[in-house]
Amino acid sequence: MAAATERACGTSPLLPHAWRVAEAWRETGDVVTLALEPAAGDGACDWQPGQFNMLYAFGVGEVPISVSGGTSRRLLHTIREVGPVTRALGALAPGSIVGLRGPFGTAWPLREARGRDLVIAAGGIGLAPLRALIDTVCRERDAFGQVAVLYGTRSPADQLYGPDLDRWRRAGLQVEMTVDHADVDWRGPVGVVTSLVRRVRSDGQRTTAFLCGPEIMMRFMARELEQAGVADSHVWVSLERNMQCATGHCGHCQLGPVFVCADGPVFAWQHVRRLLTVRAL
Amino acid sequence: MTVPSLLTTADLDRLIRMLADGGYTCVGPALRDGAIVYDEIGGVADLPAGWTDVQDAGRYRLERRGDGALFGYNVGAHSWKKYLFPPAEQLWRIPRATDTIRPLTPPQHPVRHAFIGVRGCDLAAIGIQGRVFGHGEHGDGRYAARRDAAFVVAVNCTMAGGTCFCTSMGTGPAAGPGYDLALTELVDADRHGFVVDAGSERGAALLERLACPAAGDAEIADARARVDETAGRMGRTLATDGLREVLLRQLDSPHWDEVGERCLACANCTLVCPTCFCSSVEDVSDLDGSHAERWRRWDSCFNPGFSHIHGGEVRNSTGARYRQWLTHKLATWHDQFGTSGCVGCGRCVTWCPVGIDLTAEAARLREREDSA
Structure with missing residues (x-):
């Protein structure tokens, strides 16, 4: 962790x-x-x-x-x-x-991912906790192999960080975007963000993934990545719960044994995948 | 360790007064509105002499014992956590200013409490809450400060209540380590006294100042026998063997929703529980907006808003909330803090208005697994 x-x-x-x-x-x-x-x-x-x-x-x-x-x-x-x-x-x-x-809380374990391919997938506002991570990857571009940023939003108007997305492309990142509902100007794919995984050029065996978005999106994305050969120990997710003290004492953010505020919000998928399959845990 | 002393009720009264003279605020069991609660006491006259409590799931009644025992009952709805982890506590206040936010913390008036009559289960609960609040990178030092300042006079139980199961949890009926003094009450037709052990240096020093006679071998053996017999008279039992694993395998069981049909989600169990520690932060401001305050208040995982995030409640049914409470108390508490979160005091069973019994629900989940 x-x-x-x-x-x-x-x-x-x-x-x-x-x-x-x-x-x-x-x-x-x-x-x-x-x-x-x-x-x-x-x-x-x-x-x-x-x-x-x-x-x-x-x-x-x-x-x-x-x-x-x-x-x-x-x-x-x-x-x-x-x-x-x-x-x-x-x-x-x-x-x-x-x-x-x-x-x-915990940080994305980027150091452990050096030398590997990266898939960074975000849904909606979930791009915000990943933005600084992507910037760090851009600054240290040579330390990583293929890097793909997959970003899904409800509509084109909900896309965050337009100038950053262009900047990341110029830095040599593969940036793929999709929307649930297109408008007249949208020329990209329509559908869930998991459908972008097949566009990724990286090798599943060498890939570390960082995911942030709605829980259902992260669950399906983790499953999609697993099918592409990514080990669950190399998939990281950022979770959201009610947080009030942020020090692990008020109890609101508990998910099974973990305090999301202090043990997370960034978790290895293998540590929380079972917990996230239980409804309303 | 010093030799146990033999105290009379008059000696016990002197002991309480010596603690008060030493600057302690003495709190202990007291009769209020048909129940035994914890409140400030001045001496043995304030203790519920001759009363006992009769407890069962959803039931609590006081009855006369027919003797003058001072500690002839078990635990009521209150626990010592109200002194160590106050139900409402101001964290800070901030006067309005355009150029800064400068929180002012309330002045700390360190009240040194002497707790008179802490049972084994509750002493274990104090230790558990100490671990909870001391846990993590940002431990909350206020609990430890209050706990360290408190003088603990424990009482070894010589009777077990209808909802007691401390023997199952390994927390009683004899009080474990952490007390300053521990009493065992000996009450018969022809005598009334207390065998008293010191568990700390300050406890031993106080006992020495009391200058009571040493307890005889017969009295020590008698006291021990009464506590040992109590261990076999628990009103409830909880099979803890492998319980954590059983519960964690049953997260998807339909049983949770079946309990949810009975449970009123009233939060009584969490409020009476001596280890439940969940709280909410409440931000308030005065009407003219000249300052804002932050308060920490006891909260409960049974309250619908407890797990709220934008879009709704994570635990959106009473069954899910009951599962959170029971699995946290008996299973994931081990992962977080290294022990069970349950001390076997039985309060949650007694004070549940519909008589939901944690020991019965845990047993039922185990049976369902065995029969699956």
């Missing part, structure tokens, strides 16, 4: 720290990215791709959001507006203050 990094954002893991919204932009109709910088001079957050922070909107509440890019002093968080807290965060203007606790 990937190891969590040492905390660098303050002393008590329960106390939020002040970060300022440096920039905010809308990615799609209901998705916003915030670029955060420490409000105090010495603030920093030493995160790794796959980890998350707890973001607090004053007086409204707190939600777990993956770090989708940036540096230790400029954090990108991409937020889908689905409830009161995410809507409050999405409405923040540059200069506003948010509370931040973190980083928490």
